[in-house]
Every structure is written in C-alpha cells, then in structure tokens.
Amino acid sequence: MKKNKYIFLFASVLVSSFFVSCNEDSIDTVNSPIAYEAIGGYESSDEIAAGNLITKFSFENTISDSKNGITGGVGTNVTYGNGIKGLAYKGSASSFIAYSTVPSVLVDVKSISVSMWINTNPHTGGAQSLYTLPKTSDFWGNIFTLVEGTGPAATMLLKNHIQKDVTPSIAWSGQFMEHSGDNLLKNMYGTWKHLVWTYNGASSTYSMYIDGKKLVLPASLSKRYASDPLTGGLGYGTLANSNVSKFIIGGFQQHLGAPWNAPDGWMLNYTGMMDEFRIYNAALSDNEVVALYKLEKDNR
Structure with a gap:
C-alpha cells in the first residue's frame, strides 16, 4: 500500500x-x-508590381496620393465612409476632387492598370465619371472610366477610354472599351466590388477583372487596333496621352472649369464610394490581380 x-x-x-x-x-x-500567410508570394498589397505603382489613393481622411505623384488636390463636398480598408471616398451629386499637378510618369504611360474598389447603386439620367486624366484640346479627355445610367436589370454599363496621339495621327486615336450588350457587368451594385482594367501596349490587349476574376471578352473588345482591321489596320500599340492638364476623381474634366465648357446635363459626378484607387504603368498579370484583390480584401 x-x-x-x-x-x-x-x-x-x-x-x-x-x-x-x-x-x-x-x-x-x-x-x-x-505571421500572415503570403498570398501569391506577397505579404501586402503594396508589394505587388511595386516598381510600377505610380498612384495610390486610400482616402484615409485625406485626398492625397500616397505616392506623392498627383498633387495639389482640392476637394469639393468630399466626405468619407467605411471602406474595404479603413475609410473610403464617399461621393455625391456634387462631390469631386481636382488635382493641379500630374507626374510625367503618368502623362507618359505606355501600358496601364487601374485598380479600385467601388460600392455604388444604380442611377439614371446620364453617365457618372469615376476619374479622368483630362486633355485641354479635346472634349473627352485622355484616360477615364464612366458608369452609364442603367435600367431595371441593374446591370452595369461601364466604359473605359484610352488615347494615342501620335504624328502622323492614327484613325482610331481615342478608343472606348464598352461593356454593353453581352458584356454588361452583373451583380455590381450594393456591395464592395474590386474592379481592375488593364491595357498592354505590347500586345494591344485590353482586359477586365472583377473580384480577381478575369472576364472572358470577345476579340472585338479585348483586341485594340489603330484603324479598321478589315482594311489592314495594325495593333493600337502603346498609349500616347497629349495636352494633359490636372486630374480629377469623381467627375468629368468639364467640372474643372476653363479651358473646358460647363458640363453637359448627362455628365454626372460619381455618387458611390471608392477605396484603394491605384494606377500602374504596366499591365498587371492575372496572378498579380488575384493577389491584389485577396490582400486588399484581407486589409493588407
């Protein structure tokens, strides 16, 4: 015992x-x-194509570009709300931001990727401009994205625009990539959506991604030409902006005043929310877009 x-x-x-x-x-x-698990080999969203990231707006109670490229911002009726990462730009029928200085790296961009999170609702009566790289000698401007008014189906008719001003000039110098008809964007309203579009100047190819997923686009939309390919038109090639003046978020170049005329009635300010707005001077790869989506969604 x-x-x-x-x-x-x-x-x-x-x-x-x-x-x-x-x-x-x-x-x-x-x-x-x-330790965070790496996504696509990256620990944070800013690591993705870091050498090509030329503009970044996070809207953390500020309208400043954290890359200090686009400067001289003046906001009109700017407010903020809860974003996908911290705070976000909150648009309205009278809100926009005008920037007076644009860096040469953006003016001289040859290929491009534009990335942002948007949270908006259907509207009618015209087109809303998310952002614009203006052009003093042209009605439309250089590079911009528009969301057209939609009908009961609540599909988004989105248009991206690029410019190629060269000497001698080409027939199709300014081009719209229009997501209409069978290419309307679905399920885009009432929630945060990650939107990325790219243009690769080397291959003359346009691509669109929603929430990290690359859309299947017809060749008539994805392949860009300098003139009619049916009559021997060559690829569009690298971009060439001209007469660049200022930059605007949430409005058309006409909202800036002179030298442009007053906005037409259909030219509307962006009324939705926007977060993590980025511009790259390169066409991101599929894997880079997926990683960017996942990392920003994970607040990294």
Missing part, C-alpha cells in the same frame, strides 16, 4: 509538471505574433 502511495505521488508530480509546461507554452503562443 505504501509503495502504491509513492507511485501515485510521483505520477501526480509528473502530471503537474506537464500541465505547467503546457500552460507556459500556451502563454508564449498567445503572446507571440502570428
């Missing part, structure tokens, strides 16, 4: 030591930082 007592006492000491050791390990585990 005495022997059994010693065995029991020894076993109790071992068990107690085990639990103390486990508790200490648990405390160390709780206090130690847990």
